[in-house]
Structures are given as C-alpha cells and as structure tokens.
Amino acid sequence: MIKNLFFFISLLIFFSCQIKKQNHINYLNKVNDIDNIYRLKNDTLTTIEKYRKLFKKYPPHNSHLINEFQTYITLSDKRNENFGGKESLYKLIPLIAPNWKYNKYDKYLISIFKKYDIDSIELENRITTWKKSLNKKLVDSFSIAFFRNQEFRTPKYIEKLQTINDKKNSELFLWTFNNFGFPSVNTIGLWGNNDIFMPMGNILNHMAGLDNKDYNYFKEKIYEYVKQGECTPEDYAEMIDKRAFIEGKECVYCNVSNSNIKDSLQINKNRRDIGLPSLKHSRKINSDYLKKLK
Amino acid sequence: MKKLTGMKKRFSSLENKRLKSLDSIFGGSPGFTNDFWSQSSISQWNCSDIDTYVDGVHVQRQECLTDDCADSTIITK
Numbered sequence: 001m002i003k004n005l006f007f008f009i010s011l012l013i014f015f016s017c018q019i020k021k022q023n024h025i026n027y028l029n030k031v032n033d034i035d036n037i038y039r040l041k042n043d044t045l046t047t048i049e050k051y052r053k054l055f056k057k058y059p060p061h062n063s064h065l066i067n068e069f070q071t072y073i074t075l076s077d078k079r080n081e082n083f084g085g086k087e088s089l090y091k092l093i094p095l096i097a098p099n100w101k102y103n104k105y106d107k108y109l110i111s112i113f114k115k116y117d118i119d120s121i122e123l124e125n126r127i128t129t130w131k132k133s134l135n136k137k138l139v140d141s142f143s144i145a146f147f148r149n150q151e152f153r154t155p156k157y158i159e160k161l162q163t164i165n166d167k168k169n170s171e172l173f174l175w176t177f178n179n180f181g182f183p184s185v186n187t188i189g190l191w192g193n194n195d196i197f198m199p200m201g202n203i204l205n206h207m208a209g210l211d212n213k214d215y216n217y218f219k220e221k222i223y224e225y226v227k228q229g230e231c232t233p234e235d236y237a238e239m240i241d242k243r244a245f246i247e248g249k250e251c252v253y254c255n256v257s258n259s260n261i262k263d264s265l266q267i268n269k270n271r272r273d274i275g276l277p278s279l280k281h282s283r284k285i286n287s288d289y290l291k292k293l294k
Numbered sequence: 295m296k297k298l299t300g301m302k303k304r305f306s307s308l309e310n311k312r313l314k315s316l317d318s319i320f321g322g323s324p325g326f327t328n329d330f331w332s333q334s335s336i337s338q339w340n341c342s343d344i345d346t347y348v349d350g351v352h353v354q355r356q357e358c359l360t361d362d363c364a365d366s367t368i369i370t371k
Contacts (some may be wrong), residue, residue, distance in 0.1 A: 064352070102349040190350055201352060202345050234352065238345075244342070245357070256343065256355045289353060 024229035027058050028275025031068045031263045035277070038071070039284055048075050052083075060091045064234050065289045066277075069095055070109070077112050088117045093123070098190040099129040135187050138176060142183055143192030149203045166206050170214060175205065177221055184229035201235040210241035215243065226274055233274040254279065 051072035060069040068139065069092060076083035084091075089112065096103040103109065104123075113123055114129035148169055152162035176183050185198075192198050207218050219240065225231035237253035244251050251259050253276060254267050261267060261279065268278045277285060346354040 099350040102351075197347070197350065199347055199352060201343070202347075205343075205345070238355065242343070256357050259357070286353065289351075 017197065023058075025227055025233075025273070025275040026231070027054075027061070028063060028233065029272060030054060031061075031063055031066060032275070032277040035066045035068065035071075035285070036281055038075075039288065040281070044075055044079065048072065048079065048083075049249075049277075050079050051075075060095060061229070064094045064232055065285050068094075073112065074108065074277060077115075086118065087222045089113055089116055089118055090126070091125045094130050094186070097127050098185040100127050101191055101195075115187050130190065134189050135180065137186045138180060138183055139192055141172055141176070142188045142198055143194065143196050145172050149206060153261060162213060163209075166209060166212070169203060170207055170212050172212060173218070182222070182225040182228075184225075190263045200231070201238040204235050204239040206283075207243045208239045210246060219243075221252060223274075233271075233276045236274060237276060255282070 031054070032120075034047055034050045037043050037050065044109065053066060055069065055072065060071050069088075072171045073083045073088060073092060096109070110120070110123075113119075125283060145168075148165040151165055152158040173183075183217060185200075190198055204218075204222070208215065212218070222231050222236050226233055233253075237255045241251045241253055241255060250262065251267070252270050253274065254261055254271075255276070259280065266280055271278060271282075276282065299337070343355060343357045345352060
C-alpha cells in the first residue's frame with residue numbers, strides 16, 4: 001500500500017514537472033490574454049482575479065515589460081486585494097533581482113515591501129543570496145562572452161576580429177547547452193562581472209550570422225528552451241528574425257518597430273506559437289512602458 | 295522611479311546623438327549614464343539593426359534603413 005502510494009506521488013511529481021516544462025508557451029499566451037484585459041480593456045478586477053487563478057497553477061514569473069507577477073501584486077495592493085502578502089513578496093524577489101541595479105529605484109515597489117515589514121537590509125540580503133545562487137562558472141564565461149560580443153563591434157567595427165569573437169561565443173553556447181542547459185537570467189543574471197551588461201537577445205542576434213554553421217542547431221535547441229521557459233520568446237525571436245533579415249526573407253515574428261509587415265494574421269499566429277503578444281498588443285505594451293519613463 | 299524620470303528627458307536628444315555618433319552606442323562604461331544602447335550588427339553589414347536598452351530593459355529594436363545607422367533616418371515609435 002505504502003509502496004503504491006509512493007509510486008503514485010512520484011508519478012504525480014513527474015507529470016506536474018513535465019506539464020510545467022511543456023506548458024510555458026501556453027502559460028505565456030494565458031498571460032498575454034490577461035494583460036490584454038488589463039491593458040486594452042482596463043478591467044483591473046478581472047485582471048487580478050485571473051492572475052490569482054493563474055499563479056495558483058503556475059510558479060511566479062515576469063514576462064518582458066508585462067511583469068505579470070509584479071503587476072498582480074501592485075494592482076492587488078492598490079485595490080487592497082489579497083495577493084498572498086509577505087510570502088508572495090518573497091517570491092517576487094528573485095524576479096526583480098536580475099535587474100536590481102535599477103529595480104531598487106522603483107519607490108512604489110520598495111514601499112510595498114516595507115508595508116509588509118521587508119526592509120532594505122533584508123531585501124539586499126536576499127538579493128545577495130540570489131546572486132550567490134547563480135552559476136559562478138557560467139557568470140565568468142558569459143561576462144567574457146558579452147565583452148567579446150561588443151569588443152570589435154563598437155565604436156569601430158572590425159569585421160575580421162569580431163567574426164572570431166562571435167565564433168568563440170557560438171562555441172561557448174554549444175558547450176553551455178551540452179553541459180548546463182540554457183544560460184538564463186536565473187543562471188547567469190543580467191549584470192555580470194565588472195558590471196558588464198548581458199542582454200541575451202543581443203548576443204543571440206549575433207548567432208544568426210551566415211557563418212554560424214551551427215545555426216540550425218541553435219534554432220532547434222533554443223526553441224526547446226523557449227518551451228521550457230528557459231529562454232524568453234523575445235530573445236529567440238531576435239535570432240530568428242535576424243536570420244530572415246540576412247537572407248532577405250520577411251520577418252517571422254517581426255519584433256522590430258519599423259518592420260514592413262504584409263501578413264499580420266500569419267505573423268500573429270507565429271508570435272502566439274512562441275508565446276509573444278500580438279503585434280497590436282506588443283505596440284501597446286511598448287508605448288505604455290515608454291510613457292512610464294517620461 | 296526618480297532616475298527614469300530624469301532619463302526620459304534626454305531620451306530623444308541622446309537618440310539623435312547616438313545616430314550621429316556611434317561612440318555613444320552601447321559599449322560605454324556602466325555608471326556613466328542610466329541608459330544602455332546596444333548596436334546589433336553582423337559581418338554582412340556595418341550596421342543593420344539596433345537594439346535599444348534603457349536601464350537594463352530592452353525597449354526597442356529597429357532596422358536601419360541604410361547600411362550605415364549613423365546617417366539613416368530611423369522611425370521611432
């Protein structure tokens with residue numbers, strides 16, 4: 001009987017892990033649908049309710065510029081709705097930790113932490129703990145890779161040397177995929193050694209070159225990482241669209257503000273297939289974000 | 295977001311400056327400014343598209359309309 005119970009629980013854990021892994025694109029599309037209600041229909045209460053249900057099923061996550069878990073907390077706080085209090089705020093910390101360098105200036109966010117007795121010392125300590133959880137070996141390797149990514153590209157472009165650098169970075173990616181999986185922000189962070197900026201989309205963009213003989217492998221492998229929630233769809237799209245651009249083909253996901261879009265229905269379908277919001281929705285997300293910066 | 299507020303006022307002028315001078319594109323020292331600018335290019339072009347990051351957040355990706363971003367007119371939306 002105990003043996004059977006153990007077997008049943010193991011099976012349950014195994015399947016729940018599989019569901020989590022396979023369903024990240026489904027999750028992203030659910031987030032996009034909820035964000036659509038919030039942003040385009042301005043229905044805050046429905047948004048909170050839908051996010052509450054979503055986070056009962058899925059672990060906390062912040063998508064690019066949507067920041068759904070953070071949005072759920074701040075909207076709930078403004079409306080005095082229960083968002084899980086301190087426990088949820090602790091779950092938010094690893095999500096804001098990668099860009100803590102700037103997130104720490106978000107006074108409203110910090111005030112919510114204070115409201116729940118999480119002071120700046122505790123926050124800093126938890127951010128330090130998060131930093132320690134990163135893969136040191138990969139942080140070191142990718143800090144160098146991101147330096148190489150720009151070394152001969154700006155301000156003066158030296159093609160021969162930069163091509164060698166991009167090749168080295170391509171090899172590092174392959175080694176990382178084989179040994180550790182995808183170097184996500186939860187693995188390497190966003191700011192590396194000596195405070196080097198490590199934007200994944202940008203470096204993947206440079207993996208799309210015709211001289212990258214492993215491009216097809218990158219395409220296939222990184223798509224799997226998108227499905228698992230390790231790579232963001234924006235970063236993946238950047239590489240795919242860059243390749244299309246180089247080959248003179250039309251963009252697949254068209255995450256470019258001045259893209260020439262002919263078939264928006266097909267593009268929106270492509271976007272949904274990897275969990276990106278529709279073109280119209282994305283434009284709204286971006287313009288809202290830029291308005292916030294004003 | 296006090297820092298962001300101050301930054302936005304310089305957004306357009308910095309962008310204009312960026313288009314005229316590649317020196318101001320990402321690659322500068324962190325801490326010098328709140329803004330980070332990143333140029334994406336590969337060997338086929340000197341500059342085919344630009345990613346813009348503000349305070350560590352990717353906010354825009356644009357294609358350049360000519361091979362040289364410094365002289366091209368970029369639609370900002």
